[in-house]
Amino acid sequence: MMTRRGLLASGVAVATWGRTAAPDAAEAFKVSHGDAEWRKLLTGEQYAVLRQSATERAFTSPLLHEARRGVFACAGCDQDLFSSTTKYDSGTGWPSFWAPLDGAVGTQEDRTLGMVRTAVHCSRCGGHLGHVFNDGPKPTGLRYCMNGVALSFKPAA
Numbered sequence: 001m002m003t004r005r006g007l008l009a010s011g012v013a014v015a016t017w018g019r020t021a022a023p024d025a026a027e028a029f030k031v032s033h034g035d036a037e038w039r040k041l042l043t044g045e046q047y048a049v050l051r052q053s054a055t056e057r058a059f060t061s062p063l064l065h066e067a068r069r070g071v072f073a074c075a076g077c078d079q080d081l082f083s084s085t086t087k088y089d090s091g092t093g094w095p096s097f098w099a100p101l102d103g104a105v106g107t108q109e110d111r112t113l114g115m116v117r118t119a120v121h122c123s124r125c126g127g128h129l130g131h132v133f134n135d136g137p138k139p140t141g142l143r144y145c146m147n148g149v150a151l152s153f154k155p156a157a
Contacts, residue, residue: 031077031125042076049147050076050127053119058093061148066095069156075149077125081105082144084156090136090143095151097144098136105144107132120144 033041038051048054063072072082072095081104082097090096103123110119110131120129129150136143 029124029126031079038076043149045149046075049150050074050122050125050129053128055130056094056147056149060093061095063095063148063151063153064093066153068153071101071154071156072097072146072151073154074122074125074127074129075152076127077122078152079104079122079124080154081122081129081151082146088137090145092143092145094130094145095148096136097146098138098140098142100144105129120146 035051039047042050045056049056066072066084066087068084070084071080072084072087073080080101082100086097086099088096088098100120105120106123106126107118107120110117117131117133120132121127122129127150128147130144130146133143133145134141
């Protein structure tokens with residue numbers, strides 16, 4: 001029997017599966033652009049993930065193996081999201097963290113794919129980052145499973 005994690009890790013065309021509803025339309029974000037402007041600012045893959053809630057293929061992000069000290073930021077607006085001190089290898093094929101920086105992300109219910117999950121978005125621009133699950137390590141027990149294409153990395157000075 002194929003698990004959800006196994007199916008996603010298999011590389012089956014998941015880029016079209018991760019569709020979720022955008023953050024509440026009434027929610028205002030500090031960084032806001034029209035669709036045409038987002039398309040100019042982002043690569044095609046970044047646009048698909050950040051603005052259309054797609055999912056990148058597992059094990060394709062260079063940030064999966066990023067082990068330097070620093071901060072992972074939103075690729076859409078450059079807001080700092082996760083400290084490298086909370087990053088860990090979840091074995092899922094996506095960069096994973098056990099906690100975001102304070103106030104950096106928002107969440108919403110995602111009922112796509114016949115399951116209930118919690119989608120994670122950037123609190124500054126609303127860009128879709130990935131999902132959070134309750135199977136992570138201590139101290140939080142959470143796994144913020146993020147799309148690497150939705151992130152940038154800023155090494156510590």
